[in-house]
Amino acid sequence: MQIFDPTIFPILAADGLTNGAVYALLALALVLIFAVTRIIFIPMGEFVVFGTLTLAALQLGKVPGTLSLLLVLLGTAALLEAFTWVRRGQTARGLLTLVGAGLLGAALWALTVWLVPLKPPLTVQVLLTLLLVAPLGPLVYRTVYQPLQNATVLVLLIASVALHLALTGLALVFFGPEGSRTPPFAPGNVTFGQVTLSQQSLLVILVSALLMLGLYVFFERTMPGKALRATAVNRLGARLVGISPSSAGLLTFTLAALMGGLGGMLIGPSVAMTYDSGFLIGLKGFIGAIIGGLVSYPLAAAGALLVGLIESFASFSLSAWKEVIVFTLILPVLLWRSLTTRHLPEDEE
Template sequence: MNSTILLFLLQDGITNGAIYALLGLALVLVFAVTRVILIPQGEFVTYGALTYASLCAGQVPGTAKLAVAMGIAAFAFDLFVARRQLRLRRIVRAFAVNVVLPGVVLALTLWLADRHPPVLVNVAVSLAIVALIGVFLYRLAFQPIAHTSVLVLLIASVGAHLALQGMGLVFFGAEGQRGPTISDMAFTVGQLRFTGQNIAVYAITITFMVGLWLFFGHTLYGKALRATAVNRLGARLVGIRTSLSGQLAFLLASVIGAISGILIVPITTLYYDTGFLIGLKGFIAAIIGGLVSYPLTAVAALVVGTVEAFSSFYASNYKEVVVFTLILPVLVLRSLAAPAVEEEKD
């Protein structure tokens, strides 16, 4: 290996690591607020990427219709929960959020499908569709069982992953897709060549990290999420709606996943099930960060991306094995450091 190859591998590792950092941050956020290990995070990546690719190809993605169907189901669920205290204002608000808003997004999608709008318009519509799916997913699958154990939430998460992956096959088919780049610019620095897509990955990752730091530290909703993460019961006692906190956490996670997919799809071909493997690598970074530390998760994601890049050069057939092996020493060390807990006797 010479210095040129080393620099290329480092560049590739940092680019991949930036994507994994975004996904790891989303996983930490959701777990801290809702105690849900978000297995469907990879589906948000897939849905965002393939929805964007479909819109750019002049097609109507099935995810827009899925958002409407999930919104109608969420509206019916809201009516059932509030059946004893139905008020016109509450019904109208629920109808507007759960039915009208997804319907408007679907109508906009149908109108734009054959008009080939600019790339940024397709990005915005894709983000809106996936964000709605994320919010409704929490409303239907996790909010009704928010009080249960982490194990029950994990089982629900696996079920949601399998359902979304199956629907992804229905919506996008088994063939892979690619989307257009956000920017066609390119320049060279020494021996390295940077494209507009690489710069977009770096810039968006840094922007999200800084934005989340400002959001959690200086906004009312961000402080509410932090309070819910620290003590869910205490947050409820001081008037914070933990259900709204959960929806907001899933909204942010779905947007982050969709953006990650949109950044990836011009670089590599994505299939309906590709997002699961990408999400798992973000999960490794989140585990190394203990599912609580945002900075440590970001650093771990860069390590995961770099290890993957060098593994693909030295042992491409085993790169996934090498990457997933990173989690083993972390789990061993954490298990040794954890205090012993006696099992309950019958």
């Protein structure tokens, strides 16, 4: 079979590892969100889409619609927070919250409108993209999920589906139906013997590996990371020792949006991203998370890499069945989990 050709095999493997590295970031983010907040975050792929398409808009010298979404969410979150302070009798603090959010929104708007026509270097555009996409995570949590933090997993899942549909529609309005690519961060190729690989692929793998290492250090060596681990292990116990579930959720969604946006920019040069690409990309990361049982970070990352490799080889030999083969992976995993996992009621977790 062609798939075992000594020249094609490493090329397909490198392509699979490149996509799998991005899927691994999404899988880790999904595991983190579920462990800390019990939310099965369906719109994870939308952060990837907004990362790619926001950078593509900046490349064209256009102000991305992401800025409008960010400002609306910031205003909504500020109003909710101010209302909370007013109910507690701290009106002055509520007004201060509104003023601070207004100044922050004005600064973001001014910075974006000033930089976009200048078409700054790619590094500056990447930083601006992260500045616009990463805050979407905590703002989405504050406006959508924090009011529902005591709801059941089913209610949170329904909210996630609704949010996915809303973000997909907004992406269509902001960026249009056409697909977009972003420029590679590292153009050119590298030759290893008889195999030639793109520097962009190597960069994606390296950056993903460094991010995973950074997450490990964050969880093992920092107090916020240890607080998230404590919340993931026992939410009630973490609350009793003074760890705020809301603060843990905000930090978790910030990390998830950051990883999603960065993953979108990394995969942008190799995949033509459209407004509705997020669901399939997020689902592939979700398969990795399911392989890890939504609790194990190493297994989730390994499962996502496996998804990337299978997708790459299936694209070469059975392209018409590529998605079917990839998504069929979830069936034996779910069957195995259902047979080996003991169900616990939510109030016993």
